[in-house]
Amino acid sequence: MEHLVSIIVPVYKVEKYIDRCIQSLINQTYKQLEIILVDDGSPDNCGKIADNYAAKDSRIKAFHKKNGGLSDARNYGAQYVTGKFTLFVDSDDWLEDNMVEKLVAYSLKYEADVVQSAFYYAHDDYLLYDNRYYAKDEPPVILNNYELMTELVINERVKNFAWGKLYKTSLIEDIPFEKGVLFEDVFWAHKVMERAERYVILHEPLCYYYQRDDSIVAAYTPRNLDIIKGLKERHAFIESRYPDLINESYRLILKTHLEHYLLLFLNRQKDPGGVHRKEIQNYITKKHDCFNKSIVKDNVLKMELQMFIIHPYFYIGLLGLYKLFRQLKLTPSPAELERIN
Structure with missing residues (x-):
């Protein structure tokens, strides 16, 4: 029997990208999914799009709330999680069809608390893969708690990102994201990883981290x-x-x-x-x-x-x-x- 995987997707002003994201979840080869779409008061048609998907697929639940930011939307979605595992997906990113299946398989194989996937930096006309530390075909790396915390602080092989990782729900269910801040994952990740006894790093890129065209200098505040x-x-x-x-x-x-x-x-x-x-x-x-x-x-x-x-x-x-x-x-x-x- 497959374990249920809950996927939390905060949704805000991504009308241009949301179909690509949700379709990548619907098309997963792993079918035991609970897809939680949280419309964070989006002023465009994202809320209607979420409702339409929920009406067509019983695995999808669409929720609507006043705008409170990414952390608030993730926290809101977390209260509806019933799966053994939880995955966070940002609504302008998307997944390979077999991502959830692979992450669950490795979690069960190694009895891992967290499994991290490699990813592509996805630009509109090309992809980038970080091959400075690992090749795509290398075997998984298994870290104990101290090794994990070391890598998290170094922030090269283990990133602070909440997305791209499959968590045992019991590990994270009482650790909310800090509201009202940017880079909310930096405030959150170390609290989670302190609890992880075994952490698996996969080198095959299974998700796409979309890069908008805004330059970091021009968009800086x-x-x-x-x-x-x-x-x-x-x-x-x-x-x-x-x-x-x-x-x-x-x-x-x-x-x-x-x-x-x-x-x-x-x-x-x-x-x-x-x-x-x-x-x-x-x-x-x-x-x-x-x-x-x-x-x-x-x-x-x-x-x-x-x-x-x-x-x-x-x-x-x-x-x-x-x-x-x-x-x-x-x-x-x-x-x-x-x-x-």
Whole structure:
């Protein structure tokens, strides 16, 4: 007998993409599904589209609520979950037809609390696959709890994303997403992963993470700084439960602060008076010793921190030099993801 899998799909202003997403769920080779569509007060026709699908397929349930954001919609959908497993799918993404079947099979085979699928970064006319760490045909990787938390903090092989992973429902049912923030997964993932005793990573890309055309610079707002808030909150968690990972946590916090200082600099009109840039500068200065200790083996990040401490504009100038050297082929370019046209 197949175990029921609950799929939660928050829906908001995705009229252009929602059919592709829902069809990929309906077409799953694994049929024991409970598809929970949460219309988060979408002003377009998404609510009607959800209702139409629910009327045609008994596995689909459509709910409607006032707009409260992605976290609120996920939390709302979670109260209707009855499956042994839960999967989160964003409504502009889509799945391979056999994704659920494979994730369930590996969860049962390895008695895993969470199974993570590889994915494609899906652009309108091409795909990107991250082959820097694993090849598509490599065998699964099984992590214990400490290995999992290490990889989560490093944020390379195990991402903070809630989507793309099959969870035992019992693992997550009492851990809600934090409402009113961007990057809500950063606030949530470590609380879940702390409970996971066995975590499986599959390298075959089974889902498509849709990339909109908006550039990160043009779309940037100070609300994006929520990720820093989330990383600091997680750092306090790491300090109390995984002290061996403190330096790795500091390293990611430093990288994220530097990245957002640059984005704020490029969007100076969105940071009147440089308020947010000053906050970042003050924090990096205050935590200078901690950051130095955390990056002793990372010469590039050490140089960036040194330049930033002298003055943030020295750091920005250093990034400009990196770019120039790469263009002149004096230094190698960062490894690129595999492109599939």
